[in-house]
Amino acid sequence: MRPHDKIPRHSYQDASDDPANRDPQGKPRKRSISRFVPFLAFGIFALVILSQEVPGVKNAIEQFISPADFNARSQCEAESLKLADRPDFARIIKQGEVVKTQNGMLVKGIVMGEMNDQGQEIRVPFHCYIDASGTIVSSGRTER
DSSP states (O other): OOTTOOOOSOSOOOGGGSGGGBOTTSOBOOOOGGGGHHHHHHHHHHHHHHHHHOHHHHHHHHHHHOHHHHHHHHHHHHHHHHTSSSGGGOEEEEOOEEEEOSSEEEEEEEEEEEEOTTSOEEEEEEEEEEETTSOEEEEEEOOO
């Protein structure tokens, strides 16, 4: 064996030496981000579905994106449960929508379920007006 015919100390090759990792001009290929695009698209699609179907995910997203709207909606939902005829058996069926006003917010479209005298659940629409400081100014059942 001649001195310049040394046996390599490792058995692996450099990835850039592999012809499959080279472009037609012979230059090493760069790792592409495009192979992650399907996973990213799937993740966004799953997040959209979860935000529509799971209230906890929707709340977390809204709390991150718009904390003032989230706090106003949460305050109004809590107020609606307190003002129920039988608060022990009241629940929020549909979360409200926050609308900006000149000096505060209106939370409308809350649907609360509460038990009537016959033991059946009735749906009660509810709304709240909240000022800029976050105090509930007016709240009550919405007439249909």
